[in-house]
Amino acid sequence: EDKVVQSPLSLVVHEGDTVTLNCSYEVTNFRSLLWYKQEKKAPTFLFMLTSSGIEKKSGRLSSILDKKELFSILNITATQTGDSAIYLCASQGAQKLVFGQGTRLTINP
Amino acid sequence: EAGVTQSPTHLIKTRGQQATLRCSPISGHTSVYWYQQALGLGLQFLLWYDEGEERNRGNFPPRFSGRQFPNYSSELNVNALELEDSALYLCASSFRGSSGANVLTFGAGSRLTVL
Numbered sequence A: 001e002d003k004v005v006q007s008p009l010s011l012v013v014h015e016g017d018t019v020t021l022n023c024s025y026e027v028t029n030f031r032s033l034l035w036y037k038q039e040k041k042a043p044t045f046l047f048m049l050t051s052s053g054i055e056k057k058s059g060r061l062s063s064i065l066d067k068k069e070l071f072s073i074l075n076i077t078a079t080q081t082g083d084s085a086i087y088l089c090a091s092q093g094a095q096k097l098v099f100g101q102g103t104r105l106t107i108n109p
Numbered sequence B: 001e002a003g004v005t006q007s008p009t010h011l012i013k014t015r016g017q018q019a020t021l022r023c024s025p026i027s028g029h030t031s032v033y034w035y036q037q038a039l040g041l042g043l044q045f046l047l048w049y050d051e052g053e054e055r056n057r058g059n060f061p062p063r064f065s066g067r068q069f070p071n072y073s074s075e076l077n078v079n080a081l082e083l084e085d086s087a088l089y090l091c092a093s094s095f096r097g098s099s100g101a102n103v104l105t106f107g108a109g110s111r112l113t114v115l
Helices: none
Strands: A003-007 A010-014 A019-026 A032-038 A044-049 A056-058 A061-066 A071-076 A085-092 A097-099 A103-108 B005-007 B010-013 B019-024 B031-037 B044-050 B053-057 B064-068 B074-078 B087-094 B110-114
Touching: A003 A085, A003 A097, A010 A019, A019 A032, A019 A085, A019 A103, A032 A071, A044 A056, A044 A061, A044 A071, A071 A085, A097 B044, B005 B087, B010 B019, B019 B087, B019 B110, B031 B074, B044 B064, B044 B074, B053 B064, B074 B087
Parallel strands: A010 A103, B010 B110
Antiparallel strands: A003 A019, A019 A071, A032 A044, A032 A085, A056 A061, A061 A071, A085 A097, A085 A103, B005 B019, B019 B074, B031 B044, B031 B087, B044 B053, B064 B074, B087 B110
């Protein structure tokens, strides 16, 4: 069965720290891996990764995919209190998008 | 451009009742997905509709059902409500690209509380 596992489940850091969030996946007919940020209700899209080794970057956030080892990481540098959220990783197969449990990130001032 | 809209925002029901949740996708999107997010849990896949057809469903009992209308909006029905059905129900929409690598855009969700 398709599965996505994120770690850690919860992380508390100080403002300015750098964090790395992990996502491993097993999915039939893999098409892409997506990262979302969920602050209150609607998850908002961050990145879609389809190719190994190509870093996607947006400001202080970056992500990379390893299709051989079946994992992805999301890095956030110089964290700010506004980065506090649940970060969701999802793997897309031919028939559905499967989400991990999410990582709850808390940034303390 | 309007995003994915869901209604109602909040819904309170009692055990055994039925709930109907509605979703309007982004204009031009033909696929609609439903997810359940119970407190403290990740998003659990419920249903995927595209071009009016059910394409896939998750591991939920048959009392969870839905449909997609010709204008691509969708309804999720939950019959014989149970306490554990209390959750945030998220709808998402996307283009139905041939590659299958589609970005889903989510609505703000409908919070269902079963008493």
